Amino acid sequence: MSGEIANTSIPLAWFLTLSAILFGIGLVGVLTRRNVLVIFMSVELMMNAISLSLLAFARYLNSMTGQMFVIFVVTIAAAEAAIGLGLIIALARNKPTVDTRDVEELKD
Amino acid sequence: MSMNVFGLEIFGVVIGFQEVVFLLLGGIAVGSSLMMIIQRNAIYSALFLVVAFFQFGAIYIMLGAEFLAALQVLVYTGAIMVLFLFVIMLLQLSEGPQLRDLHGFQAVAAWPLGLLLTAELVAIILTSKVSEQVANVAVKGSYSPSEVAKYRGGNVEVIGRVLYGDFLYPFEVASLILLVAVVGAVILSRKFGTDDLVAKGGIGINVGGTSRLLDPTPEERTERARQDGY
Numbered sequence: 218m219s220g221e222i223a224n225t226s227i228p229l230a231w232f233l234t235l236s237a238i239l240f241g242i243g244l245v246g247v248l249t250r251r252n253v254l255v256i257f258m259s260v261e262l263m264m265n266a267i268s269l270s271l272l273a274f275a276r277y278l279n280s281m282t283g284q285m286f287v288i289f290v291v292t293i294a295a296a297e298a299a300i301g302l303g304l305i306i307a308l309a310r311n312k313p314t315v316d317t318r319d320v321e322e323l324k325d
Numbered sequence: 326m327s328m329n330v331f332g333l334e335i336f337g338v339v340i341g342f343q344e345v346v347f348l349l350l351g352g353i354a355v356g357s358s359l360m361m362i363i364q365r366n367a368i369y370s371a372l373f374l375v376v377a378f379f380q381f382g383a384i385y386i387m388l389g390a391e392f393l394a395a396l397q398v399l400v401y402t403g404a405i406m407v408l409f410l411f412v413i414m415l416l417q418l419s420e421g422p423q424l425r426d427l428h429g430f431q432a433v434a435a436w437p438l439g440l441l442l443t444a445e446l447v448a449i450i451l452t453s454k455v456s457e458q459v460a461n462v463a464v465k466g467s468y469s470p471s472e473v474a475k476y477r478g479g480n481v482e483v484i485g486r487v488l489y490g491d492f493l494y495p496f497e498v499a500s501l502i503l504l505v506a507v508v509g510a511v512i513l514s515r516k517f518g519t520d521d522l523v524a525k526g527g528i529g530i531n532v533g534g535t536s537r538l539l540d541p542t543p544e545e546r547t548e549r550a551r552q553d554g555y
Contacts, residue, residue, distance in 0.1 A: 241443025246362035248435035280466030296506035303513035
């Protein structure tokens with residue numbers, strides 16, 4: 218059954234285009250939003266777009282390396298989410314804000 | 326596999342059931358991602374992202390990566406996004422930021438630059454004939470879908486064989502990274518400035534005292550020197 222579904226006739230370019238569009242959306246989200254948590258979520262969206270691209274190539278090149286890569290991307294994203302959210306909570310406890318305009322202490 | 330059910334053909338691609346499903350999933354993913362970055366309420370953003378992640382999981386199944394589809398739903402949506410929602414609710418963020426409040430150049434340039442980059446990527450992908458190139462690659466891997474279907478455990482068994490075979494070293498390194506992340510998260514959430522012996526010298530939340538690590542009292546200095554063996 219798995220063989221049948223994965224024998225897809227969808228051209229590879231479709232998957233890559235979807236990945237590029239989602240990457241661009243995530244990029245605009247990072248540049249546009251001021252809320253630290255939404256910026257972080259947009260970065261996660263970009264990483265998922267990349268995972269999609271990796272899996273598309275893994276499928277069309279009959280390779281497992283892409284899937285391995287995605288497993289490690291998910292692992293690292295989980296670790297990064299834990300640390301990043303810990304940082305955000307520490308930030309919010311010290312200054313009662315998660316707005317990037319209010320954390321400019323390192324700026325000139 | 327792709328029967329011409331709808332009698333349609335776009336750019337030489339026969340639109341069968343699979344293509345329709347892919348367009349539906351992709352459309353929902355793009356739509357909810359757009360809603361995510363536009364929403365003012367952070368909780369709505371997180372929930373839209375959860376919807377997008379579910380679409381990703383379904384697309385992964387179309388690509389023959391069943392284990393990763395399950396991983397996506399369980400780990401990404403079920404753990405990471407839940408963590409995000411907890412943090413958003415914990416921090417009680419009320420109002421989201423507005424685009425016009427950004428620094429001047431960034432507010433103007435963000436959307437056009439993003440659209441320009443996306444248009445460039447899509448143009449490169451569509452004009453590079455990557456679909457034909459990848460079909461004509463001389464040496465491919467050995468895990469075609471029919472090959473994977475021969476294993477009794479399917480995609481999961483193949484991932485097990487490859488992960489614990491060729492990719493054993495990265496696997497162990499990933500576990501170390503997770504350990505470091507756990508230790509880091511524990512340290513980040515500690516308080517310093519209290520009289521609690523265990524919490525002295527922590528990095529995390531300042532509850533108003535001084536850092537005993539950076540500013541030890543003379544007694545603490547002597548004690549630490551004694552412990553170091555001087």
